[in-house]
Amino acid sequence: MITSLTVIYISPEMKSGDICSSEAVTGGENVFSCEPSDVSSADHLVVMVNGILGSSEDWRFAAEQFVKSHPDRVFVHRSEKNAASQTLDGVDVMGERLSQEVLEVIKQKPNLRKISFVAHSVGGLVARYAIGRLYRPPREKTEEMSAETFEEEKATIGGLVPMNFITVATPHLGSRGHKQVPFLFGVSALEKVAVLVIRWIFRRTGQHLFLTDDDEGKPPLLKRMLEDSGDCYFMSALRSFHRRVAYANVGYDRILGTLLWEDSVNEKYPHVVYEERCKACDLEQDSTKDDNTNDVEEELVTGLSRVSWEKVDVSFHNSRSRFAAHSVIQVKNYNLHTDGETVFNSCPAHTSLHLNVFLKLARNVYQEFKTKTQKLSMDLTLKSPPNLHYLSLTKTPNPFSSRLFLKPINSFKYITFKHQIYNKNSFISHPIRAQGLNHDKTPVENDEVEDDGFVLEDVPHLTNFLPDLPTYPNPLEHSQAYAIVKETFVKPEDVLAQQIVVQKGSPRGVHFRRAGPRKKVYFKSEEVKACIVTCGGLCPGINTVIREIVCGLNNMYGVNNILGIEGGYRGFYSKNTMELTPKIVNDIHKRGGTILQTSRGGHDTNKIVDNIQDRGINQVYIIGGDGTQKGAAAISKEVEKRRLHVAVAGIPKTIDNDIAVIDKSFGFDTAVEEAQRAINAAHVEVESVDNGVGIVKLMGRYSGFIAMFATLASRDVDCCLIPESPFYLEGEGGLYEYVQQRLKENRHVVIVLAEGAGQEYVSESANANVEKDASGNKLLLDIGLWLTQKIKDHFTTVKKIPINMKYIDPTYMIRAVPSNASDNIYCTLLAQSAVHGAMAGYSGFTVGPVNSRHAYIPIGRVTETTNVVKLTDRMWARLLASTNQPSFLNKPK
Numbered sequence: 028m029i030t031s032l033t034v035i036y037i038s039p040e041m042k043s044g045d046i047c048s049s050e051a052v053t054g055g056e057n058v059f060s061c062e063p064s065d066v067s068s069a070d071h072l073v074v075m076v077n078g079i080l081g082s083s084e085d086w087r088f089a090a091e092q093f094v095k096s097h098p099d100r101v102f103v104h105r106s107e108k109n110a111a112s113q114t115l116d117g118v119d120v121m122g123e124r125l126s127q128e129v130l131e132v133i134k135q136k137p138n139l140r141k142i143s144f145v146a147h148s149v150g151g152l153v154a155r156y157a158i159g160r161l162y163r164p165p166r167e168k169t170e171e172m173s174a175e176t177f178e179e180e181k182a183t184i185g186g187l188v189p190m191n192f193i194t195v196a197t198p199h200l201g202s203r204g205h206k207q208v209p210f211l212f213g214v215s216a217l218e219k220v221a222v223l224v225i226r227w228i229f230r231r232t233g234q235h236l237f238l239t240d241d242d243e244g245k246p247p248l249l250k251r252m253l254e255d256s257g258d259c260y261f262m263s264a265l266r267s268f269h270r271r272v273a274y275a276n277v278g279y280d281r282i283l284g285t286l287l288w289e290d291s292v293n294e295k296y297p298h299v300v301y302e303e304r305c306k307a308c309d310l311e312q313d314s315t316k317d318d319n320t321n322d323v324e325e326e327l328v329t330g331l332s333r334v335s336w337e338k339v340d341v342s343f344h345n346s347r348s349r350f351a352a353h354s355v356i357q358v359k360n361y362n363l364h365t366d367g368e369t370v371f372n373s374c375p376a377h378t379s380l381h382l383n384v385f386l387k388l389a390r391n392v393y394q395e396f397k398t399k400t401q402k403l404s405m406d407l408t409l410k411s412p413p414n415l416h417y418l419s420l421t422k423t424p425n426p427f428s429s430r431l432f433l434k435p436i437n438s439f440k441y442i443t444f445k446h447q448i449y450n451k452n453s454f455i456s457h458p459i460r461a462q463g464l465n466h467d468k469t470p471v472e473n474d475e476v477e478d479d480g481f482v483l484e485d486v487p488h489l490t491n492f493l494p495d496l497p498t499y500p501n502p503l504e505h506s507q508a509y510a511i512v513k514e515t516f517v518k519p520e521d522v523l524a525q526q527i528v529v530q531k532g533s534p535r536g537v538h539f540r541r542a543g544p545r546k547k548v549y550f551k552s553e554e555v556k557a558c559i560v561t562c563g564g565l566c567p568g569i570n571t572v573i574r575e576i577v578c579g580l581n582n583m584y585g586v587n588n589i590l591g592i593e594g595g596y597r598g599f600y601s602k603n604t605m606e607l608t609p610k611i612v613n614d615i616h617k618r619g620g621t622i623l624q625t626s627r628g629g630h631d632t633n634k635i636v637d638n639i640q641d642r643g644i645n646q647v648y649i650i651g652g653d654g655t656q657k658g659a660a661a662i663s664k665e666v667e668k669r670r671l672h673v674a675v676a677g678i679p680k681t682i683d684n685d686i687a688v689i690d691k692s693f694g695f696d697t698a699v700e701e702a703q704r705a706i707n708a709a710h711v712e713v714e715s716v717d718n719g720v721g722i723v724k725l726m727g728r729y730s731g732f733i734a735m736f737a738t739l740a741s742r743d744v745d746c747c748l749i750p751e752s753p754f755y756l757e758g759e760g761g762l763y764e765y766v767q768q769r770l771k772e773n774r775h776v777v778i779v780l781a782e783g784a785g786q787e788y789v790s791e792s793a794n795a796n797v798e799k800d801a802s803g804n805k806l807l808l809d810i811g812l813w814l815t816q817k818i819k820d821h822f823t824t825v826k827k828i829p830i831n832m833k834y835i836d837p838t839y840m841i842r843a844v845p846s847n848a849s850d851n852i853y854c855t856l857l858a859q860s861a862v863h864g865a866m867a868g869y870s871g872f873t874v875g876p877v878n879s880r881h882a883y884i885p886i887g888r889v890t891e892t893t894n895v896v897k898l899t900d901r902m903w904a905r906l907l908a909s910t911n912q913p914s915f916l917n918k919p920k
């Protein structure tokens with residue numbers, strides 16, 4: 028409801044550059060620069076949301092600082108719809124109010140183009156709910172849209188471009204059983220009682236935080252907010268932001284305790300370091316947790332990890348204000364930061380810390396996508412004595428999962444929190460660099476390390492949940508094969524950079540563990556019972572991978588007990604297994620397909636893991652595409668939940684080359700090579716007749732890599748059409764015009780078509796329902812037949828030019844061939860790397876080449892996005908330059 032009108036009043040006494048506030052239409056408060064031109068030029072709306080029992084006043088100081096630092100760009104709205112006791116009405120109710128409030132602001136400010144949120148505490152959950160309501164998916168592509176317009180079609184939040192979503196001390200994992208109840212100060216006994224009276228204390232919000240809500244039998248809201256549901260696009264909305272940043276206190280947060288994912292140093296989350304232990308919080312046993320706490324948290328962590336986050340840990344551990352950390356992190360109290368000297372006169376560093384915290388916040392708000400990799404540490408170096416506080420910055424796409432791989436704090440005797448800050452000139456710590464490489468307890472000399480933006484995206488290890496697992500010397504120590512190798516074992520600190528094209532001074536960026544044999548293994552060879560399963564569509568080389576896993580396990584590690592699971596995932600529980608020995612697999616690499624057979628659908632995590640347990644399997648090798656890898660992640664999670672001594676290794680397989688992070692998938696080269704035969708046949712056919720038009724359809728559901736590379740390799744192709752680059756037929760720059768021109772010039776034309784291209788045209792003309800396969804993948808309509816008919820009709824009926832059409836669909840033939848020589852080598856490396864990884868105790872990883880070297884990659888990383896041809900990259904430009912085909916960017920109106 029509109030309560031008053033926005034008044035932008037600039038009084039004559041005000042100096043240019045001053046900060047103004049006004050009551051907004053919504054009752055909230057707007058903060059903006061009083062520079063006349065700025066009022067209209069500010070196109071970035073920053074919505075600030077307070078936490079439980081708070082009000083818009085809490086953000087006043089920070090709001091003014093934001094506007095001061097970027098007067099011409101930002102318009103801050105401090106939400107006032109959920110203040111004081113209203114914050115107990117429930118996350119959903121508050122979220123609805125906030126979404127309405129934001130829409131009102133947007134309506135009143137037509138200049139706004141971008142939107143960011145900065146939310147404190149429970150306000151972060153409210154903001155997550157609100158964006159779910161405000162999310163507008165990109166429009167469906169229509170024929171009228173030019174390729175350019177379509178490119179620009181992006182999801183919005185209330186019509187604005189989502190920029191930064193920043194939460195400060197937000198209990199994303201809820202508050203259940205973690206001594207986080209305000210006013211109870213982490214005292215277990217009080218908490219126990221509090222749980223019983225939670226409805227009374229925090230009303231609906233308390234139920235949401237403690238996950239005790241049960242609206243009409245629905246799962247708790249925090250769980251529901253991990254998915255899009257109905258018209259609430261919770262996850263899509265979160266994903267749509269360019270950046271998500273989570274600020275957290277590493278200790279002394281009496282409201283949040285230590286349950287923020289990145290900073291818990293307790294029995295449950297022993298992996299995360301760089302926290303001062305909060306004595307009152309961590310040291311006593313927690314008896315308030317119920318048995319389900321782990322499961323629910325796992326679900327929340329997993330769900331939230333599906334989008335990338337950056338995190339900033341803030342510590343006030345030596346500060347007198349530490350007991351107010353939950354508010355201090357928000358820079359809530361104006362006095363603390365302006366005349367803080369009077370409050371903390373013994374400790375002048377506080378002021379600078381507070382300022383740095385929110386300046387960092389401010390930077391996050393303004394930082395735009397393109398510059399987001401800039402060095403994070405620079406703006407946080409404090410000039411004050413280094414023993415008071417620190418900020419630890421981790422720029423990781425997945426802070427939730429980072430806790431899975433970091434070692435328990437007691438493994439890092441050499442690198443303690445204090446050691447780190449006392450030996451540095453800045454307050455910046457390097458959690459991932461410092462700890463991640465210490466997997467085998469080797470100290471990392473990092474005293475001299477600058478914060479250079481290094482991030483290790485590590486893979487989980489069995490010792491994360493089985494800390495006492497014994498190790499054994501790697502049998503490769505005595506292997507004849509490795510006898511003269513200079514370094515038999517991969518050094519624990521060896522990592523591979525994801526980006527190798529960098530600029531001087533750019534952050535070092537994301538790294539993955541280098542694959543290869545480790546000095547110690549976590550399985551006795553004679554106790555290994557391995558199994559191999561193949562899922563999804565076929566691809567050249569699957570048999571080679573099977574062969575090399577079997578031979579690798581046997582020859583390198585002396586493993587004799589290997590089972591083949593037949594018929595994909597469902598084979599675990601519905602089929603017999605087959606024994607796999609080097610002898611049985613000896614020749615299989617010469618055959619296409621998979622000797623184990625494959626299937627789609629039928630993934631049932633529990634049944635599969637039950638079966639793994641029943642059969643006593645302790646190494647699972649899973650070969651398959653993106654769907655299969657998601658299944659592998661679910662299996663490895665379940666294995667962890669049951670604390671089984673079972674390593675789960677994924678080997679990525681896809682003919683489409685659509686798996687993210689890795690250089691390319693196995694079988695791809697073979698497919699491109701095999702496609703040459705079809706293209707060549709088409710070319711021979713069409714150049715032997717008059718006005719020959721050859722169309723070759725290749726695979727590629729969403730990614731046109733095979734078509735692109737086959738075209739580049741062939742040189743006989745005049746035009747390549749892929750799903751990523753929408754094309755059009757009629758008019759200037761269209762396909763008909765180009766075909767006619769090529770016929771005129773050359774008397775023949777060859778078109779290569781990826782099966783996923785132009786699907787919208789076919790479905791429109793066929794008016795067909797979308798069908799799905801057993802795995803839920805959309806079944807494609809035949810664009811090849813459709814295009815053949817369209818071109819035929821156009822030239823014979825409209826243009827009256829007789830043409831000779833030759834349509835070739837070699838799709839399954841290409842997929843079914845055995846792998847070529849280079850793919851065979853590639854498959855061998857993949858298989859051996861997977862074997863080394865599993866023997867070394869890694870689990871829940873995918874193996875694959877990153878910049879030509881094999882790496883262990885967290886499964887989530889390869890499934891969170893799909894590898895597609897980026898039209899803005901050089902390769903597509905090279906293709907256009909090679910074929911000279913139209914770019915289809917300027918579709919006529």
Ligand SMILES: Nc1ncnc2c1ncn2[C@@H]1O[C@H](COP(=O)(O)OP(=O)(O)OP(=O)(O)O)[C@@H](O)[C@H]1O
Binds near residue numbers: 562626628651655680
């Ligand atoms: N999200 C998921 N969670 C668990 N299992 C999944 C998931 N998606 C797919 N699967 C399972 O993985 C297997 C293979 O999936 P899918 O048919 O999508 O092929 P794929 O592995 O993606 O390979 P490709 O697309 O290259 O043919 C199926 O058994 C399917 O049930």
Ligand SMILES: O=P(O)(O)OC[C@H]1O[C@](O)(CO)[C@@H](O)[C@@H]1O
Binds near residue numbers: 565652682683726
């Ligand atoms: O084997 P199916 O179920 O016909 O699936 C074919 C699909 O599988 C793939 O080969 C791999 O996903 C796609 O290129 C193709 O669309």
Ligand SMILES: [Mg+2]
Binds near residue numbers: 563
């Ligand atoms: Mg797939």
